[in-house]
Amino acid sequence: MRMRKKKWAVPELMASPLYIKEPESFRGKWQQAFEKEQPLYVELGCGKGGYASQFALLHPDVNLLAVDISSNMLGVGRRKIDALFAENGRAPDNIRLTEYNIEHINDVIAPEDDVQRIFINFCNPWPKPRHYKKRLTHPRQLALYKTFLRPGCEVRFKTDDDQLFEHSREYFAENGFEILWETFDLANSGFEGNIKTEHEAMFEAEGIKIKMLIARWPGEKDGE
Ligand SMILES: C[S@@+](CC[C@H](N)C(=O)[O-])C[C@H]1O[C@@H](n2cnc3c(N)ncnc32)[C@H](O)[C@@H]1O
Structure with a gap:
């Protein structure tokens, strides 16, 4: 589903201190993009920022980098983050947004960045x-x-997608990840603290069951 372009989204994004314009320049030193040095988590394909904004608000002890290929989406997300943090009387100092094609994500994130969690929603x-x-x-x-x-x-x-989920379970398992936990019906799984994304809310409203897995990477960082 294509989002209609919002005229304000990109100009506001460009002017925001939350937005990292040159992500390549932070490769290997992402902690410098945040106020405090603390565990770095990354959300890949963050869309309109519903998940990232809520996660960062609930977890002030984590730095969250939210990445998307669409500056229009990120512009919408930027408004959401500022509004949510303002409502809660906090500065959004543990969340940053950047525009990048995740197919080349290792051009902006290096082994030294030591990412402690990845979200793909x-x-x-x-x-x-x-x-x-x-x-x-x-x-x-x-x-x-x-x-x-x-x-x-x-x-x-x-x-929401059954085939993608089935294939992804195989991708993770065959590529050295341990599947720690998985469900074919998140709402009835007993998983606590779920944060719904914009797409999740939409699919749930259509009666589609949400699938989720947690995969642990046990090994050395590749390339070390
Ligand atoms: C279906 S939307 C999901 C958005 C959000 N995570 C959610 O759950 O509501 C997929 C998002 O991934 C982004 N995306 C798709 N391919 C990408 C890529 N190669 N690099 C960066 N972002 C990408 C799209 O721009 C879009 O915002």
Whole structure:
């Protein structure tokens, strides 16, 4: 579903201290983009920022970098973050936004960044075999994440799409991740503290069950 362009989104984003204009320049030193040095988590394909804004508000002891390829989406997210933090009387000092194609994410995140968790929420399912490699959970992508994810840390993945979920379970397992937990029905799984994304709310309203897994990367960072 394509979002109608909001005229204000990109100009406001560009003027915001939350937005990182040149993410390559932070490669290997992402902590410098935040007020405090603390564990770095990354959300890949953050869309309109509903998840990132709520997660960062609830977890002031984590730095969250939210990445999307669409500056229009990020502009909407920027408003959401500022509004939510203002309502709660806090400065958004533990969240940053950047625009980047995640297919090349290792050009902006390095092993030294020591990412302690990755979130992938409702990425595009790319149902045709010739497009599988564009999936954010495809083995080609997992190989990139393994270069900067701290050993012992997790990727948390949610989707509405049955085929993408089935394939992703295999991608993770076959690429050295341990599946610590999974569900085919998140709402009835007993999982506590779920934060709903914009797409999640939409799919739930349509009666679609949400699938989720937590995959742990046990190994050394690849390339070390
Ligand atoms: C289906 S939306 C989900 C958005 C949000 N995570 C949610 O659950 O509501 C997928 C998002 O991923 C972004 N995206 C898709 N491919 C991407 C890529 N290669 N690099 C960065 N972002 C990408 C899109 O711009 C879009 O915002």
